[in-house]
Amino acid sequence: MVGPQYDLVGNPLGAVRATFERTAAAAASESGGADPVAAFRGKDWGAGDLFRSFLFEQDGLGKVPVLDASNLGLIKPNTLVRYRGMVQDMLGNEYYIGAFKDGSTWRTNKYTDFSPFSMPHPCDSHLWERHLFHCVPAPGQNSWTLESSPGPDVRRMPNCLAPELREKRKRDGDDDAMDVSENGHGESSFCKKPKEGDVHVSSSSTEVAGTVPEMNGGDHHIPGSSFSCLVKIYDMPESQVKLNDVIEFIGVYTFDPELAAPSDNPDDIMLDLMEDVTVQLPPSKVPRLHCLVWRKLSSHDFISRPVVEPSPSLLKGIRQSLLSHLTLVLGNDELAAQCLLLHLLSRLRNRVDVVTVGRLSLNFAGFNKESASIFGNQLYSLIQKLVPYSQAIPLSIDYLNSATLQPRKDNKSGRLVTGVLQLPQGTHLTFDETLLQTGSLTSKGVENTMLLKNLMESQKVDYDFEYYKLEMAADVQLLTLSEGKSNILPSDLVVPFRPSSVPTVNAGAEETESWRWYLATVRSLPQSTEPETYQMIQDEMVSAMRDDRSLGCSELSRWLTMAQIMASSFGEKSLSLEHWHMVKELERLRKQRMQ
Amino acid sequence: MASNAGGSSPPSASSPDGRPSSPLPVTNSSPSQSTRRSGGRRRRGSASPYASSPSLGGFETPPHPGRRTPSRAGAGAARQQRQNWAGRFPPTPSTPMSTDDIPPSSEAGDDETDGGGGVDATPVFVWGTNISVQDVNAAILRFLRHFRDPRDAGRVDPVMDEGKYMRAIHRILELEGGESLDVDAHDVFDHDPDLYSKMVRYPLEVLAIFDIVLMDLVARIEPLFEKHIQTRIYNLKSSICLRNLNPSDIEKMVSIKGMIIRCSSVIPELKEAVFRCLVCGFYSDPVMVDRGRVTEPHICQKEQCKATNSMTLVHNRCRFSDKQIIKLQETPDEIPEGGTPHTVSVLMHDKLVDAGKPGDRVEITGIYRAMSIRVGPTQRTVKSIFKTYIDCLHIKKTDKSRLHVEDTMDIDSSNASKSTEEDFLSDKVEKLKELSKLPDIYDRLTRSLAPNIWELDDVKRGLLCQLFGGNPLKLPSGASFRGDINILLVGDPGTSKSQLLQYMHKLSPRGIYTSGRGSSAVGLTAYVTKDPETGETVLESGALVLSDKGVCCIDEFDKMSDNARSMLHEVMEQQTVSIAKAGIIASLNARTSVLACANPTESRYNPRLSVIDNIHLAPTLLSRFDLIYLILDKADEQTDRRLAKHIVSLHFENPNLEELEVLDLQTLVSYISYARKYIQPQLSDEAAEELTRGYVEMRKRGNSPGSRKKVITATARQIESLIRLSEALARMRFSEVVEVRDVVEAFRLLEVAMQQSATDHATGTIDMDLIMTGISASERQRRENLVAATRNLIVEKMQLGGPSMRMIELLEELRKQSSMEIHLHELRGALGTLMTEGAVIIHGDNVKRV
Numbered sequence A: 001m002v003g004p005q006y007d008l009v010g011n012p013l014g015a016v017r018a019t020f021e022r023t024a025a026a027a028a029s030e031s032g033g034a035d036p037v038a039a040f041r042g043k044d045w046g047a048g049d050l051f052r053s054f055l056f057e058q059d060g061l062g063k064v065p066v067l068d069a070s071n072l073g074l075i076k077p078n079t080l081v082r083y084r085g086m087v088q089d090m091l092g093n094e095y096y097i098g099a100f101k102d103g104s105t106w107r108t109n110k111y112t113d114f115s116p117f118s119m120p121h122p123c124d125s126h127l128w129e130r131h132l133f134h135c136v137p138a139p140g141q142n143s144w145t146l147e148s149s150p151g152p153d154v155r156r157m158p159n160c161l162a163p164e165l166r167e168k169r170k171r172d173g174d175d176d177a178m179d180v181s182e183n184g185h186g187e188s189s190f191c192k193k194p195k196e197g198d199v200h201v202s203s204s205s206t207e208v209a210g211t212v213p214e215m216n217g218g219d220h221h222i223p224g225s226s227f228s229c230l231v232k233i234y235d236m237p238e239s240q241v242k243l244n245d246v247i248e249f250i251g252v253y254t255f256d257p258e259l260a261a262p263s264d265n266p267d268d269i270m271l272d273l274m275e276d277v278t279v280q281l282p283p284s285k286v287p288r289l290h291c292l293v294w295r296k297l298s299s300h301d302f303i304s305r306p307v308v309e310p311s312p313s314l315l316k317g318i319r320q321s322l323l324s325h326l327t328l329v330l331g332n333d334e335l336a337a338q339c340l341l342l343h344l345l346s347r348l349r350n351r352v353d354v355v356t357v358g359r360l361s362l363n364f365a366g367f368n369k370e371s372a373s374i375f376g377n378q379l380y381s382l383i384q385k386l387v388p389y390s391q392a393i394p395l396s397i398d399y400l401n402s403a404t405l406q407p408r409k410d411n412k413s414g415r416l417v418t419g420v421l422q423l424p425q426g427t428h429l430t431f432d433e434t435l436l437q438t439g440s441l442t443s444k445g446v447e448n449t450m451l452l453k454n455l456m457e458s459q460k461v462d463y464d465f466e467y468y469k470l471e472m473a474a475d476v477q478l479l480t481l482s483e484g485k486s487n488i489l490p491s492d493l494v495v496p497f498r499p500s501s502v503p504t505v506n507a508g509a510e511e512t513e514s515w516r517w518y519l520a521t522v523r524s525l526p527q528s529t530e531p532e533t534y535q536m537i538q539d540e541m542v543s544a545m546r547d548d549r550s551l552g553c554s555e556l557s558r559w560l561t562m563a564q565i566m567a568s569s570f571g572e573k574s575l576s577l578e579h580w581h582m583v584k585e586l587e588r589l590r591k592q593r594m595q
Numbered sequence B: 001m002a003s004n005a006g007g008s009s010p011p012s013a014s015s016p017d018g019r020p021s022s023p024l025p026v027t028n029s030s031p032s033q034s035t036r037r038s039g040g041r042r043r044r045g046s047a048s049p050y051a052s053s054p055s056l057g058g059f060e061t062p063p064h065p066g067r068r069t070p071s072r073a074g075a076g077a078a079r080q081q082r083q084n085w086a087g088r089f090p091p092t093p094s095t096p097m098s099t100d101d102i103p104p105s106s107e108a109g110d111d112e113t114d115g116g117g118g119v120d121a122t123p124v125f126v127w128g129t130n131i132s133v134q135d136v137n138a139a140i141l142r143f144l145r146h147f148r149d150p151r152d153a154g155r156v157d158p159v160m161d162e163g164k165y166m167r168a169i170h171r172i173l174e175l176e177g178g179e180s181l182d183v184d185a186h187d188v189f190d191h192d193p194d195l196y197s198k199m200v201r202y203p204l205e206v207l208a209i210f211d212i213v214l215m216d217l218v219a220r221i222e223p224l225f226e227k228h229i230q231t232r233i234y235n236l237k238s239s240i241c242l243r244n245l246n247p248s249d250i251e252k253m254v255s256i257k258g259m260i261i262r263c264s265s266v267i268p269e270l271k272e273a274v275f276r277c278l279v280c281g282f283y284s285d286p287v288m289v290d291r292g293r294v295t296e297p298h299i300c301q302k303e304q305c306k307a308t309n310s311m312t313l314v315h316n317r318c319r320f321s322d323k324q325i326i327k328l329q330e331t332p333d334e335i336p337e338g339g340t341p342h343t344v345s346v347l348m349h350d351k352l353v354d355a356g357k358p359g360d361r362v363e364i365t366g367i368y369r370a371m372s373i374r375v376g377p378t379q380r381t382v383k384s385i386f387k388t389y390i391d392c393l394h395i396k397k398t399d400k401s402r403l404h405v406e407d408t409m410d411i412d413s414s415n416a417s418k419s420t421e422e423d424f425l426s427d428k429v430e431k432l433k434e435l436s437k438l439p440d441i442y443d444r445l446t447r448s449l450a451p452n453i454w455e456l457d458d459v460k461r462g463l464l465c466q467l468f469g470g471n472p473l474k475l476p477s478g479a480s481f482r483g484d485i486n487i488l489l490v491g492d493p494g495t496s497k498s499q500l501l502q503y504m505h506k507l508s509p510r511g512i513y514t515s516g517r518g519s520s521a522v523g524l525t526a527y528v529t530k531d532p533e534t535g536e537t538v539l540e541s542g543a544l545v546l547s548d549k550g551v552c553c554i555d556e557f558d559k560m561s562d563n564a565r566s567m568l569h570e571v572m573e574q575q576t577v578s579i580a581k582a583g584i585i586a587s588l589n590a591r592t593s594v595l596a597c598a599n600p601t602e603s604r605y606n607p608r609l610s611v612i613d614n615i616h617l618a619p620t621l622l623s624r625f626d627l628i629y630l631i632l633d634k635a636d637e638q639t640d641r642r643l644a645k646h647i648v649s650l651h652f653e654n655p656n657l658e659e660l661e662v663l664d665l666q667t668l669v670s671y672i673s674y675a676r677k678y679i680q681p682q683l684s685d686e687a688a689e690e691l692t693r694g695y696v697e698m699r700k701r702g703n704s705p706g707s708r709k710k711v712i713t714a715t716a717r718q719i720e721s722l723i724r725l726s727e728a729l730a731r732m733r734f735s736e737v738v739e740v741r742d743v744v745e746a747f748r749l750l751e752v753a754m755q756q757s758a759t760d761h762a763t764g765t766i767d768m769d770l771i772m773t774g775i776s777a778s779e780r781q782r783r784e785n786l787v788a789a790t791r792n793l794i795v796e797k798m799q800l801g802g803p804s805m806r807m808i809e810l811l812e813e814l815r816k817q818s819s820m821e822i823h824l825h826e827l828r829g830a831l832g833t834l835m836t837e838g839a840v841i842i843h844g845d846n847v848k849r850v
Helices: A012-031 A047-057 A143-147 A163-172 A180-202 A205-216 A266-273 A312-329 A334-345 A369-386 A397-402 A443-458 A509-524 A531-547 A553-569 A577-594 B002-007 B033-038 B075-083 B095-101 B104-115 B133-146 B164-175 B185-191 B193-201 B203-221 B416-437 B441-448 B457-468 B497-507 B562-573 B611-615 B637-651 B665-678 B685-701 B716-732 B740-757 B768-772 B777-797 B807-817 B824-837
Strands: A079-102 A105-108 A125-136 A229-233 A246-254 A288-296 A350-352 A355-357 A362-365 A390-394 A408-410 A415-417 A427-432 A439-441 A460-464 A469-473 A476-482 A493-496 B180-184 B230-234 B253-263 B267-273 B275-277 B311-313 B319-329 B343-349 B361-374 B382-398 B487-491 B512-515 B526-530 B537-540 B551-555 B576-581 B584-589 B593-598 B627-631 B840-843 B846-849
Touching: A012 A047, A012 A079, A012 A105, A012 A246, A047 A288, A079 A229, A079 A288, A079 A415, A229 A246, A312 A334, A312 A369, A312 A509, A334 A362, A334 A476, A334 A493, A334 A509, A334 A553, A334 A577, A350 B637, A355 B637, A369 A390, A369 A427, A369 A476, A369 A509, A397 A439, A397 A443, A408 A460, A439 A443, A443 A460, A443 A476, A493 A577, A509 A553, A531 A553, A531 A577, A531 B637, A553 A577, A553 B637, B133 B164, B133 B185, B133 B193, B133 B203, B164 B180, B164 B203, B180 B185, B185 B193, B185 B230, B193 B203, B193 B253, B203 B230, B230 B361, B230 B382, B253 B343, B253 B382, B416 B441, B416 B665, B441 B457, B441 B665, B441 B716, B457 B487, B457 B497, B457 B593, B457 B627, B457 B665, B457 B716, B457 B740, B487 B497, B497 B512, B497 B551, B497 B593, B497 B665, B562 B576, B562 B593, B627 B740, B665 B716, B685 B716, B685 B740, B716 B740, B777 B807, B777 B824, B777 B846, B807 B824, B807 B846, B824 B840
Parallel strands: A229 A288, A362 A476, A362 A493, A390 A427, A427 A476, B180 B230, B343 B382, B487 B593, B487 B627, B512 B551, B551 B593
Antiparallel strands: A079 A105, A079 A125, A079 A246, A079 B382, A125 A229, A246 A288, A350 A355, A408 A415, A439 B526, A460 A469, B253 B319, B253 B361, B267 B319, B275 B311, B319 B343, B361 B382, B526 B537, B576 B584, B840 B846
8 A cells, every 4th residue: 555655674663654644534534523543442554454465465574684683783673573483471461552642643652662753741542552472582493494584684774774883884885785795794694693503503412401401590581592572462362372382573673772771769669569570671681573463483484495285295205215314313223213203293183181192202212321422412413403493301310400391480570480391382302311310309300300291191381370380281292212211201102222323324405405394294284084094993993902902092092193193194194004004013013122 | 522531541641750650549548638638539528638728619620720730640640631520611622631730729629519418509520421420429328328238138137227338337436447348339239230330430430429428427427436438349240350451441440350479568658748947946747748749848837947948858757558569460260271371460558458468369359540651760751651550449358279159058148248258159159059950960970070081980980989078077086987088990001090090180179199100108309210120210209298188199009119008008097197207206197088000910900810919919908998990901892992982083083072961170170179168968867777788788698598608798897988988979969968879879889899809709709808808708718628638638648757748749649639729839828827736847848747
């Protein structure tokens, strides 16, 4: 509608206001002087649509810079940015003067923290509300996901660059885009970021996990990384967003040093409790994002590969290459590779009371410290390249006794203090139990093991709210490496690991890319239910029970899960007898090993 | 103007100096009327120092340009706007803001007219509305004077000639204690729905009038009564969910349930300041605090002094009032899935301070308010953001437990003061009672227990009994009988025992779930151990913390160490736990029901062996379980098929649960906790008779005709179990009486459990001896036979004092003679018996007759 008039990236608020004032004027003339703005409460008057069409229809998405720790200070306030993060805490809602009458025109404060025009002291105004979410970069997010959708380099966007930096740039030369030195500098700094991530990521699992307690200890106000963002969302029921959702927000980045001025006054001590939590997230440290458009991210969104129809033949080919790679990484243990593939493809599909359907946690037994460091690291770095979010946790007595696994509400600050187990859906966790020695656990250690066990068994994490516990549903893939079968983390599937060679493989980027796509695609494949399959499986189960009386409900249920995943791994939408038999054969081999 | 109607207008931005208006008290109840001036809600009373100012004949003075002062700000603004009257002075669009600036004195003079009941002929309206002040005034007076509790009707009472609230007022005057009058909003609604809706929509104005009317009434009854009486409204018709508060609720009366998570310390708030001149020592008159500000006199007022800037605050002459801010958080049941609880600040004054502690669940009635945030002391810019809080009018603690319900049935329901406390949950209780009246409640409960665990109906019934529990009994003699029902599940692997346990753990109010493997009964440390051979790690989770008054679920009971198990003896009968630590033996209460499940020793249940042999539990411990269920995986195509169907349906996302009428988990939990708390069934005479009859019959059954041997079928322990079971069954129906049918069902449950566990596999009859001693009667018979045969053999074959004989040889001989199959260990046992008789001596494998 008004696209060309305003630079939507450089001056989004201008566009917002223009649409508002126009719509308000139109409404006013229509209603004949009655309050025209009242109807706009909790509604969009067209600004959202304008940005949506710009971003998704006119291909504007690529022009919006991505806000991250590296360019935090560079981006000019009140410009449009993209931000991807996990909803770490929900801070309730905030009331603000949404619209006020300035003389005879109505103005709006939507998408901003303070009024761009001085509000005449007493004036007609409307109080609106918006939701506050505290977002952090998704814990355990792997570096490759950051490359998937890079925004333009802020340094090359004069209209988005903070003024002082722009000054500097001007001196360098006139032609922004073609400036060689600037270009080079921009590129290098942009590429450096993922590299830094790589270093961190490929370090041994111990080191990665070693940082975890440290990150969560100390200053609990800034959980995990020091970079977080306060996102303000408009016009939507809060229930649409859930805790731990990973979301891409596109909105107005604001930062105002004026607002950062300390407002503490000794005589205001009584107001201390009235203070909302945002006070602990000063705008000088935590950027504000007024969200115009948002969408939940699934693992597909991290894959830059063009959309391809997932035909069974295509999937089969990729499956074969992935499986052979897994086999190599696992020292030619094909059984283990098969199980690992099923494990990687598992996801929580259904939850009936205490029963969870679809999960398949895996326990590789037979490791010792040496083999765990060789195979474990290889395995973990492969997993990092395959799934969007992953973490490795060294399960030592020390770790159990000291780590903060449980997210906890700090009622004093009103914030949710994150714990290691506050994870986005679909995270992969690798536990290294070979580090566990005999020793005594403190009460915290016991609590932590209970949490882990509960996560394994029912895919739920209890969040501590001081006066009660709140169960949050999780969907986490759990892999345990242990010496013997782990009783502390009872997995669905225990596979004794028998490698016959040392892993020495490196996968090409192209291949890795296709594997990611494969995993994401297969995990989201729908499963159809045909009555025949239904009957066929029942018959199979009955005959299996006849052959082996020790089969129980949980075991058969696991078989069915595996068979379903097996079918999807070939790109099939429904389960056939063939897959069932493959699983049975797998189980037979596994049981052989168990003896 | 119209834009502000309906109360949806926000308070305007705060004053230019950027100070937020402080959340000043709405419910200030200090004795002197004059202090009320500083409150967010101004009170007009005859004691006001401004009472002498000229009356303007209205509830609020109209805006008067000449009287403007720049001090009005923030939260006061909106209130001011609305309180302005629109009757005779319809404000122009710009006037609402100007009303901000009414000086404090402007409203003071109204009292003579409307305090007296609104004699003024000119209708005065609450600003921006069509609410007439006089009408409201009259309505309140009518309500206070004439409201009669319908529940009082028909009661003969000397004070019945007066209404409920007049009596309450009299009571306050007599006691001189209460400074507040609690007004049930339901009463207001019943009496005058119109007044109720006005009160909820315009609480600031209506409550101000309420207070005035009240003070006026009091003044007429007792002219010398000086204290101010506060109106506290509670029990609104509808309470709002904390998360659903939104801008349109601002300045409305709301009622919110939640949990207090934090309390500030009590803040003394300056009400009246007194200044002293540093030069001459003159004390000033008390200066009122106005919206958090005190204006320090510039000049000493003493004629002789007149020194400038010499006044200093005298702290101990100032007057302070209590104030506290608490944080209220949503209760867990209101939080949607995947959300975090919302919080809101609540402002408490005077008497309400410290009325609740962190962790309390409360229902708060108050006024939802907003105030603007000052950006900084130096900034002129005003943030567009508002803070919200609730000005508390009334706080009511709701019970900490999940359910708070009416007292026992026999209390007269007309007892008004009691029932009001409990009203709010009564609908929930009603629903539960409704449920309890269903004819098929027993079956329905059974179905609702772990609906996705298929079959095992009788086991589930037993578990239900455990959840409801029997009545513990304490005799005057000191003997006590436990009311808790202990259940043992023994069964093949893969028969969803563990799932049942997990489910029970979820249901029971204070459930503990533990695994027998690595549980020491009362140890205090947790330890990780590693199996040196397999490298398997095991968590020895120290304290098997026993859940007092809950269900303690022990998985893998058979794996429990003997030491820990022996601890359970005490728990299961005496209901205490003794801990010996540092020379002190402490005995702790452990009134817990034990639900244990065990796997048979040989991984699968061996039907040829007895229960004892199968699970390796001490018979003494075993006998303490009221019900022992064998969950056997019988090779049965039909059951297999059902299991398969069940699993498949779970996976294909069409579990056929909807057709069954089941209670959801939440309802089930409330149902059980209500029953446990409030239903104490007693045995009826008929039921007791039936119990005796049944027991006698059970014992008789042992003497089956044709069987020479006597089998003890039931013991006194079983009678206790039966009583507990029948009581639990009566509780399920919310029945105070144990009826015959309960006893019959209890017998059936016991028999079902015993048929499975106490069947003597040699004879097929129930044999409690099997549980009591581990040896069945027929087995005992067999042993006796063997001993006799051995004795005969020895007498026959061996010389007294002669050479010894090898045991193997003896066995050979015995086998030749007897048709029975004899094992070496059996022979050894028999020889042991003979040795105690002094007939033989055993040296290793050699037997010698003496």
